[in-house]
Structure formats: structure tokens, C-alpha cells
Amino acid sequence: MKRKAVLLGASSSIGEKVLDRLVDSGYEVLATSNSNEAVRREWQARYGQAVSGAALDMGSAQSVAAFVPIMENFGAPDAFINTAGATDHRLCMNFNAELLSQAAMINYLSPALLSSKAASMMAPRSGGYIVHITSVAARRAKIGNAAYGAAKVALERFTASLALEFARFKVRTLCVAPAFVDSPMFSAFAGDRRREIIRDIPLRRILKPEEVAETVMRFIDGGLVTTGTTVNLGNGEAVF
Amino acid sequence: MEKSEIAAVAANVMYLENPESIDSSKSLFLDYGMSSIDFIDFAFEVKSRSGTGLGPDQLWPVNSMMTNPDNFGGGRWTETGLKRLQEIFAGAELPENPGLQQLSALFSVDFVARRVSAA
Numbered sequence: 468m469k470r471k472a473v474l475l476g477a478s479s480s481i482g483e484k485v486l487d488r489l490v491d492s493g494y495e496v497l498a499t500s501n502s503n504e505a506v507r508r509e510w511q512a513r514y515g516q517a518v519s520g521a522a523l524d525m526g527s528a529q530s531v532a533a534f535v536p537i538m539e540n541f542g543a544p545d546a547f548i549n550t551a552g553a554t555d556h557r558l559c560m561n562f563n564a565e566l567l568s569q570a571a572m573i574n575y576l577s578p579a580l581l582s583s584k585a586a587s588m589m590a591p592r593s594g595g596y597i598v599h600i601t602s603v604a605a606r607r608a609k610i611g612n613a614a615y616g617a618a619k620v621a622l623e624r625f626t627a628s629l630a631l632e633f634a635r636f637k638v639r640t641l642c643v644a645p646a647f648v649d650s651p652m653f654s655a656f657a658g659d660r661r662r663e664i665i666r667d668i669p670l671r672r673i674l675k676p677e678e679v680a681e682t683v684m685r686f687i688d689g690g691l692v693t694t695g696t697t698v699n700l701g702n703g704e705a706v707f
Numbered sequence: 708m709e710k711s712e713i714a715a716v717a718a719n720v721m722y723l724e725n726p727e728s729i730d731s732s733k734s735l736f737l738d739y740g741m742s743s744i745d746f747i748d749f750a751f752e753v754k755s756r757s758g759t760g761l762g763p764d765q766l767w768p769v770n771s772m773m774t775n776p777d778n779f780g781g782g783r784w785t786e787t788g789l790k791r792l793q794e795i796f797a798g799a800e801l802p803e804n805p806g807l808q809q810l811s812a813l814f815s816v817d818f819v820a821r822r823v824s825a826a
Contacts, residue, residue, distance in 0.1 A: 591751050635720075635748050 469495045471544045472687075473585060475523060475578070476551025478506040480650035481600055484680035485548055486510070490517045492684065497541045499523035499534070499551070525551045525577040526569050535584055546687040547585035548598045549578045552619075554652060556611040567614055574618035579625045582640075586629055590636035596687040597633075597640040599626055600679065601697065603705045605644055619644070623697050630695025639694035641686045646701030647673040669703025708757040708823045713816045716756065717741070720748040731816035737808075753819065759826035766822055768795060769810050797821075 472489050476482045477498035489496050496518045500506045507520030521537050524530040538544075553573045555566065582597045589595030604612045605619035623642045630640040647653055647664070653673065657664050665671055682698060685691045691698075699705040710731050717735055718726035735741040741749065750763035764771045769792075772778040778788030783804050792801060792810070799813055 590747070591754075593751075632744060635744050636751075 469493060470546070471542060472496045472546040472548060473538055473541065473544045474498045475525070475547075475549040475581065476500070476600075477510070477520075478503055479550050479552075480648065480652070480676040481645075481679045482550035484676040485550055485683050486514075486518065488680050488684050489546075489548075490514050492688070494546070495519075497521060497538065497544070501525070501551075523551075525573045526553070528572070528577075531577045531580060534581070538581070538584065539588070543588040543592055544585055544595065545589075546596045546598070547582055547589075548600075548683055548687070549582065550600045551578070552600065552602070552615075554604075554612070554615045554656070556656065557614065558611060559613050562614060570614035571618050571621070574615060575621040575625070578622055582626070582629060586633045586636075586638050586640075589638045590633060594637040595639075597626065597629065597638065598683050598686060599623075599640075599642045600683075601642045601644045603644050603646040603699060603701060605697075606699075606707060607705070626697075627695040634694060639686075641691070641693060642697040643679060643682050643686075644697050644699045644705070645674050645679050646699075646704035648679060649673050649675055668701075669706070672702050674700055674702065708753065708820065710816050710820045712756065713753065713819050713823070716752045717749055717816065720745045720752065729816060731820075734812045734814050735816070735819075736811040736814050741814075753823065757823045757826070759823055761822065761826050765826070766819065767814060769807065773807065795822075 470493065472494040474482060474486055474489065474496055477486045478500040486496060486498055498510060498518050499521050501524050502522045510518045510520050519541070521534060523534045551573070555570050557566065578599055582599065586595065586597055599622055601619040601623050602615070604616035605623055608616060626640045626642050647668070665673060679700060682691070682700060711726070714729040714731065715726040717729060717739070721739060721741055723729070729739060733739070746767065747763050750766045753766060754761050772788060772791065778785055778791060784792065792805065796813055802809060
């Protein structure tokens with residue numbers, strides 16, 4: 468029987484690479500993107516029946532609630548991978564309750580809820596992998612990354628408890644926390660300071676999305692034996 | 708499903724060495740320390756082996772009943788809730804307003820065998 472994976476944020480740079488790898492490995496994938504119909508049509512054309520696309524706005528409680536029956540209908544996944552997330556580079560003094568709630572919703576609450584649901588679906592048939600892409604920002608406080616970093620800390624902590632509660636049912640969890648990844652998100656953040664930022668990284672390079680995808684695949688294929696932990700990826704930025 | 712098989716499943720999920728050490732009338736929760744995770748594991752295994760549709764909430768419906776105002780509210784069981792409890796714990800002498808601890812004392816291999824055979 469074909470293995471099944473749920474992939475959230477499949478149109479992100481990391482998500483795209485994970486999606487490629489899942490399909491190459493023979494998974495049937497339920498992939499989500501944030502209301503981007505064109506991307507889902509592109510998946511259909513590229514992957515055919517191996518990928519079902521669904522709209523999911525991680526910042527909307529209604530959208531998350533509407534996605535649950537879609538996931539139930541898809542069936543218990545072997546792997547649940549969350550690559551969705553959104554940074555909001557903003558000083559603490561400029562946050563209001565709505566902006567802070569939105570950052571928490573996208574980066575913590577929605578992933579936590581959906582991964583709990585996925586783990587509960589995996590438990591009766593005993594086995595599965597839960598992966599969240601978090602960030603080195605969870606441990607490295609910087610000016611402007613308070614809301615994003617705090618939400619990722621919360622997600623890592625939540626995922627650790629999820630590991631303990633579902634270990635009996637052979638469900639493993641992992642957070643993958645990359646440092647800078649070569650992506651539109653990084654380009655937007657770096658602007659014309661790209662060279663300056665890379666110069667400050669000990670290995671003077673940034674991660675490629677496929678390197679993050681490789682770690683995800685290694686874990687869900689059983690080559691990385693752990694649960695409830697976070698793997699930091701990077702080129703020296705993540706040395707504390 | 709035989710009581711000996713139920714006891715074996717319980718012993719396995721609680722990591723007990725000898726299933727025969729389980730007295731079928733004693734509480735798996737209170738006398739043998741079955742945890743909430745043990746219980747879910749136990750319920751899945753009983754469901755799978757018995758071929759019944761009894762999920763965790765059906766095998767031990769007390770917790771979900773206590774969150775339903777039709778059954779329980781303000782620290783007391785409603786008439787509907789008490790009637791349902793009497794069906795679930797048929798034959799047991801229940802106090803006027805049984806607490807969770809008192810009901811947990813009734814979760815035994817004998818109780819599970821009755822739930823499975825009635826399903």
C-alpha cells in the first residue's frame with residue numbers, strides 16, 4: 468500500500484523540495500497552500516494523482532477547522548510535515564494583540580492543532596512521523612523576531628510533549644530548525660545586505676531548501692532515530 | 708474476548724511481567740496504576756482484537772459523559788447521566804452521586820469483558 472503524507476505549506480521553498488522528494492519516494496501526498504489555486508493546478512499537472520491539493524490558511528481558525536475533515540478523508544498519514552510559517556519582522560513596541568495573535572496562530576496554534584490531529588489518526592494503526600520546520604530564531608533572539616521566535620519556541624515545546632504522549636503508539640516527532648535558507652523569504656529579509664549577512668556566517672554560505680528537505684526525508688525514512696527533539700541546521704549561525 | 712486475553716493486553720500495555728497477577732475484579736486504574744496513555748493503548752488493542760467498534764470513549768465513556776451537561780453539571784450527575792451510568796455499570800451498586808474515583812474503581816477486566824460482549 469502507498470505511504471501517505473500530509474504536507475502543509477507545500478508552496479514554500481522548503482515545502483516544494485519536500486513535496487518533490489515525497490513524490491519521488493512514492494508517497495501519496497495531501498499538500499496545502501495558502502489559497503493559491505494556481506499552485507495547486509501546477510501540482511496537478513506535474514504530479515498527477517500522487518498529489519491532492521487543498522487550500523489552507525494557517526492564520527485562520529476557520530480554514531484550519533475546515534481542513535480537518537479533508538485530512539480525515541485522506542486517511543491516517545504515515546508522515547505529517549509542516550513547512551508553513553510566516554515571519555513578521557517587527558519591533559515589540561509595534562505589536563498589537565491582533566498582530567501577535569496572527570503570528571502565534573500561523574507559527575504555533577495551527578501547526579500544533581493539526582499535528583495533534585494527525586498523531587491521533589496515526590495512533591490506532593501504530594506508527595508515523597510528525598515534522599515541524601521551526602527556526603533557529605527559536606533560540607536566537609534578534610531585534611524584530613520576537614513574535615516569530617516565541618511562536619517557534621512554543622511549537623518546539625509542544626512537539627516535545629507530543630512525542631512523549633504518542634511514543635507508545637510508535638509516533639515520532641522532530642522539529643527541524645534551519646538557520647538562513649536561500650528562499651524568497653531570505654531575499655526579502657536581506658534586501659541589499661545579502662553579501663554582508665553571508666560574510667558574518669562562519670561557513671559563509673546559507674542553507675539550500677533541498678538540504679532541509681533531506682533532513683526531513685532522512686527522519687521519515689527512519690534514518691534519523693530520535694523523537695521529541697529539535698535538529699538545528701546551519702553553517703555556524705546556530706552554534707550557541 | 709476472553710478475560711484472560713483482556714488481562715494479557717492490560718499486562719502488556721502496563722509492562723507487567725505476569726498477566727495472571729491481575730485480579731479480574733480489581734480496578735485497572737486504581738489497583739494496577741493504568742495511566743491515561745496506557746488506557747488509550749489498551750483500548751486500541753482491545754478494539755483491534757475484539758473486532759468491536761469500541762473506541763476509547765465507548766470502552767470507558769465516563770470522562771466524556773462528565774463533559775456533557777446533559778449528563779453532568781455543577782458537580783452532580785443529571786437524571787439522564789445516572790440512568791446511563793446504571794446501564795454502563797449494570798449490576799454494580801452505585802452511590803447517589805458517584806465521583807470519578809468511585810467509578811474508576813469499577814474499571815476492571817470483568818467490566819471490560821462485559822463491555823466487549825455487549826458491543
